[in-house]
Amino acid sequence: MQTSNPTGTVVVIGGALKADSDAVWQRLVDEAGGEGARVAVFPTAAYEPERIGAQIVAALQRCGAQAELVPIAPNLEGVDLQAALHDPALIARVAASQAVFFSGGAQEYIVDTLQPGGQPTAMLDAIRAVFAAGGVIAGTSAGAAVMSRMMFRDAMDNLAVLKGQWRAGQEYDRGLGFVDADLLIDQHFLKRGRIGRMLPALQTLGCRLGLGVDENAAVVIKGSRLEVIGGSGAVLVDMAAATRDAALPAFNLTGARVSYLDAGDSHDLASGVTTPASHRLAETRIDPAAPGFEPGEQVERYFLDMLGDGCMRQALMHLLDGPSDEVFGLAYRARPQADDTAPGLGFEFRLRRGPGFVGWLGEGDCTVLGARLDVVPVKVAMPMFTPLVAAPRT
Structure with missing residues (x-):
């Protein structure tokens, strides 16, 4: 560049x-x-x-x-x-x-x-x-x-x-x-x-x-x-x-x-090389592709609001230190506005690991490099859910 x-x-x-x-x-x-x-x-x-x-x-x-x-x-x-x-x-x-x-x-x-x-x-x-x-x-x-x-x-x-x-x-x-x-x-x-x-x-x-x-x-x-x-x-x-x-x-x-x-x-920007902060380099480098990698998080997560406060950062951290090579999330509107011309349209975000995907996790900070991102348009049911009702008494 x-x-x-x-x-x-x-x-x-x-x-x-x-x-x-x-x-x-x-x-x-x-x-x-x-x-x-x-x-x-x-x-x-x-x-x-x-x-x-x-x-x-x-x-x-x-x-x-x-x-x-x-x-x-x-x-x-x-x-x-x-x-x-x-x-x-x-x-x-x-x-x-x-x-x-x-x-x-x-x-x-x-x-x-x-x-x-x-x-x-x-x-x-x-x-x-x-x-x-x-x-x-x-x-x-x-x-x-x-x-x-x-x-x-x-x-x-x-x-x-x-x-x-x-x-x-x-x-x-x-x-x-x-x-x-x-x-x-x-x-x-x-x-x-x-x-x-x-x-x-x-x-x-x-x-x-x-x-x-x-x-x-x-x-x-x-x-x-x-x-x-x-x-x-x-x-x-x-x-x-x-x-x-x-x-x-x-x-x-x-x-x-x-x-x-x-x-x-x-x-x-010219070389594409990122240099983490010196104090972060003193922390353990996390490479999910390395032999013997053990994820810090054991439970997979699905993010239901990828456009929510801080959600992208949380998803990247989970991809780095979680149990799966992929992390999924959804962007949609559960209750469409009156002027929404595509009320049933949503988007699934797919973050995935790839060559060069590494990072560092510290106390309250992190660096995550090279995640791959796909965005797929999806049809969202309207309404997405309905309340359960009690079974009739016999």
Whole structure:
């Protein structure tokens, strides 16, 4: 994989970053130059930009940065958005920064403001100048989503996207493109089960790699190298060997590679090599294909909500340390919504071991590399179940 933007550093934060998560805040400041680094904070995506922007500025200042709020946000009261967006003095101050930080909220506010109709504004050019000079471009939640060439715009219903609701300008849109064009970034990933929208997006948009960053975690991207930091981890999806059956009337997938990287792990996008954190390497390496492998879990599990909170991570861990070479789960809606055009459509997820599938399990953390993933459309009975009734008395 070639990286088209090797100059600066990108920090993508999965959202819900705690104010005291100094592993992330301090790393961002250090990447920007350390004590006194000038950081321009854009609360553009926020619904309460003044409050959210002030929180971000305070967190960065606590870590030694000279952080400044940039008053560009559709929801910022008392500010002429267009005047601020085209203010030469403000544009110059942003261009002179060493880092730019985008808040969370609604990512469409960011692209619609800085890149209306797909055309960059002078303010966006100033932000790009920071990156071209070797600076840092960072964002949390919505601010992370815009880093890709293409981004999720408003695709909150993961199952609806799996069922085919995937429209330009609605579920997806053009992002700002600070990372390689072949990499798609998503946020709140494990918490909100967003593997359900990541897979169709990768397939439809032709992106080879998907990076799903969990809440209170971040990924630092420099050229082809990425490193996970913070209190959780990230899912890496590789579609290089994935195929689909065009004869099937719904989304399907065979042979995607899925890995879970935890804090301290690093990965090279060019070589495909993952290096686990040093403390994790001190733990026992689990290789289910090795002679004498003894699973730590003895009971097979079937996951009834593959799009549930943290379910993908749990399924990967069970595949690593469980008794079977395959782990299955289901994505479906037991009580379809009124506007569901395919109420009986569900999807079975099949995670399986293959060559190179290994991992490490620690106390509260893990690294799982190289699982294979298939997704098969299935028909779900409606209703899926009915209550038992008591037998009549004789």
